[in-house]
Each structure stands twice: as structure tokens, then as C-alpha cells.
Amino acid sequence: MHEMSLCEGILQVLETESVKQGFSRVKKVWLEIGDLSGVEVEAMLFSFDAVTRDSLANGATLNIINIPGTAWCMKCSKNVTVKQRFDECPDCGSYQLQVTSGDEMKIKELEVE
Numbered sequence: 001m002h003e004m005s006l007c008e009g010i011l012q013v014l015e016t017e018s019v020k021q022g023f024s025r026v027k028k029v030w031l032e033i034g035d036l037s038g039v040e041v042e043a044m045l046f047s048f049d050a051v052t053r054d055s056l057a058n059g060a061t062l063n064i065i066n067i068p069g070t071a072w073c074m075k076c077s078k079n080v081t082v083k084q085r086f087d088e089c090p091d092c093g094s095y096q097l098q099v100t101s102g103d104e105m106k107i108k109e110l111e112v113e
């Protein structure tokens with residue numbers, strides 16, 4: 001499962017940060033997930049629990065912040081909202097879109113002790 005390796009990546013970041021910032025436990029993680037990232041929130045929550053077991057983030061809560069997808073339409077010369085990566089422009093129907101946000105996943109905030 002794709003989400004499992006994403007969660008392993010997050011755990012690595014948490015471990016690195018714990019050394020840098022000197023905390024020993026992670027209680028809450030806020031994670032931004034873009035609508036266009038293809039990440040399944042349900043699978044993410046499940047994987048996070050599995051991956052963080054017996055780690056510094058054991059029992060930590062994962063909060064998902066949804067980031068809407070936006071793309072630049074070449075024809076309209078403006079940003080439009082898209083729900084899926086290969087959607088057409090909602091205004092003019094063009095497929096000449098360049099995704100500008102919503103395809104990323106990143107850790108927004110941590111609550112640690």
C-alpha cells in the first residue's frame with residue numbers, strides 16, 4: 001500500500017525532528033493532504049496507526065487538513081478549482097491545465113512533549 005510508505009516517511013521526519021528539537025513523544029500530527037495527491041485519507045489513518053506503533057508517535061492522533069486542488073488554465077489565464085488531476089477547466093472545458101496546488105502532502109504542525 002502506497003500510504004504505508006508515506007507514513008514511514010512521516011515517521012522518519014518525526015524521528016529526525018525529535019533529535020533536532022529535543023522532544024521525546026509526538027501527541028498530535030497535522031498533515032496537509034491535497035485533493036490531487038491521490039492519497040487516501042482512510043488508508044492514511046490506518047497506516048499511520050500501524051507504522052507508529054512502538055515508536056515515539058505511538059498512539060498519536062493524525063489530523064488531516066484537506067487542501068483543495070487548483071490549476072492554472074492557459075486559455076482562461078487564471079487559477080481554477082479542480083477535483084481531480086486530469087480534470088478539464090470548469091469554466092472553458094480546456095485540458096491545458098497546470099496544477100498549482102493540491103498535489104502535495106506535508107506536515108503542517110506537531111504537538112509534542
Ligand SMILES: [Zn+2]
Binds near residue numbers: 073075076077092093
Ligand atoms: Zn479555462
